[in-house]
Amino acid sequence: MQLLFDIVIPVFILMVLGWGSSRTGLLEPSSESALNRYVYYIGVPALMFSSTATVDIQSVLQWDFIAVYLGGGVIASLIAFLAWRKMQLSDPLDWTVVALNSAWANTVYMGVPIFYFLFGERGALPVIIATLASNLLFILVLALMSELQNSQGGIWVKLKTLLLQALLKNPVMMAPLIGMLVSVSGVSLPAMILTPIQMLAPSAAPVALFALGMSLSGLSVKGGSFELVWLTLVKLVLHPLATFGLALWAGLEPFWIASAVVLSALPTGAMVYVLAQQYNTRVTLTSATIMVTTLVSVVTLAILLPLMKQLGS
DSSP, X not given: OHHIIIIIHHHHHHHHHHHHHHHTTSSOHHHHHHHHHHIIIIIHHHHHHHHHHTSOHHHHOOHHHHHHHHHHHHHHHHHHHTTHHHHTOOSHHHHHHHHHHHHOBOIIIIIHHHHHHHHGGGGXXXXXXXXXXXXXXXXXXXXXXXXXXXXXXXXHHHHHHXXXXXXXXXXXXXXHHHHHHHHHHTOOOOHXXXXXXXXXXXXXXXXXXXXXXXXXXXXXXXXXXXXXXXHHHIIIIIHHHHHHHHHHHXXXXXXXXXXXHHHHTSOBOTHHHHHHHHHTSSHHHHHHHHHHHHHHHHHHHHHHHHHHHHHHO
């Protein structure tokens, strides 16, 4: 119960503050864009860089954890597909967007702050590993599905374009990779470079939550009732349960079990909405799923986080 007041409620208070600031007009719509750019291009990259630049590279290469986390996402997607007739799934991208709704967690905007408050600086590492692994996997899946649906350009061209966008144009991906290179090289960064990065890193968590709250104010909860309820159940309940089962089977250490389960229990990531818009597929359902899973996760995380903190500690 104490963890509910110490972490869960403060996390959602920051989101409500962001939501209220947008809805009441206290902050202009342009503020949301500015805050999101700060989180995406400055705050989170600073946290991810500082977390990887000072650790042994072997700490990042947690293959068992990666396999369990991704495996839980695959199982969640397959479970979501059980309702394919009811959801009237048709083309490959349609199946892909539904899979992303059920398995792509909000590791940046909610994972970063929750793990920071839950496990301290140690909590950044699982978020970084999960973000890198899941993004690379889904880039490959998107390229394959896009090629199946539209043969123009070829799969290798699409894969090259997606990788370019995900790495060279994505600071959330590039920052930890550069940090790992610094770690491997053994280079000691001068204080005039490292200190500003370390000062910026703690800002990622609260600003990300506030910006997420502002973003939610513009989303719609319109969508098919069955599809919405089903995807919410899969994402917030069945996904973490599947991951927990895999983690026990794989014999992960308690900290990594807790990390994998909490990451799987996070609501659907906002990036899924961007992809749904890009491919013009299930846009309304995706918007509703992000909104509802975020709101319902207040309850599910309130139950789960105390258990996982005890396990991970």
